Amino acid sequence: xxxxxxxxxxxxxxxxxxxxxxxxxxxxxxxxxxxxxxxxxxxxxxxxxxxxxxxxxxxxxxxxxxxxxxxxxxxxxxxxxxxxxxxxxxxxxxxxxxxxxxxxxxxxxxxxxxxxxxxxxxxxxxxxxxxxxxxxxxxxxxxxxxxxxxxxxx
Numbered sequence: 001x002x003x004x005x006x007x008x009x010x011x012x013x014x015x016x017x018x019x020x021x022x023x024x025x026x027x028x029x030x031x032x033x034x035x036x037x038x039x040x041x042x043x044x045x046x047x048x049x050x051x052x053x054x055x056x057x058x059x060x061x062x063x064x065x066x067x068x069x070x071x072x073x074x075x076x077x078x079x080x081x082x083x084x085x086x087x088x089x090x091x092x093x094x095x096x097x098x099x100x101x102x103x104x105x106x107x108x109x110x111x112x113x114x115x116x117x118x119x120x121x122x123x124x125x126x127x128x129x130x131x132x133x134x135x136x137x138x139x140x141x142x143x144x145x146x147x148x149x150x151x152x153x154x
Contacts, residue, residue, distance in 0.1 A: 002089040009093025013127040017101065017109040024111055040113040042124040049123045060102045067095050083142040090135030097128030
């Protein structure tokens with residue numbers, strides 16, 4: 001199941017970014033829900049919220065090291081918890097998706113934009129970002145539940 005999650009995450013991310021690069025880039029923005037949700041073409045040359053802008057090589061290296069660490073952890077410890085395996089699979093798929101962009105394009109393709117009118121804009125993101133955040137949330141839930149139950153299996 002974990003391989004399926006990784007492959008599906010990468011595939012959905014790549015297909016959505018392919019559409020973004022071939023279609024959305026031409027028009028830059030497509031309003032979906034007025035004053036709330038748009039598809040907006042953005043070239044993110046940094047990390048989350050544009051931090052570390054222009055540090056593509058460092059960000060790529062850090063991402064690659066984290067990917068290797070997760071894979072080594074999975075191989076060495078073979079986590080029994082389904083939640084841990086799912087969360088790590090989501091994190092891997094998202095990391096690979098954004099790493100691909102950084103290596104191939106020298107920026108990450110973002111396109112999902114939530115905002116409140118022209119007052120507040122949440123940073124534009126992509127499917128890979130969703131996978132990383134969702135995987136991290138699931139992992140955090142596992143850690144909290146495990147801590148609450150002490151050494152019981154979850």
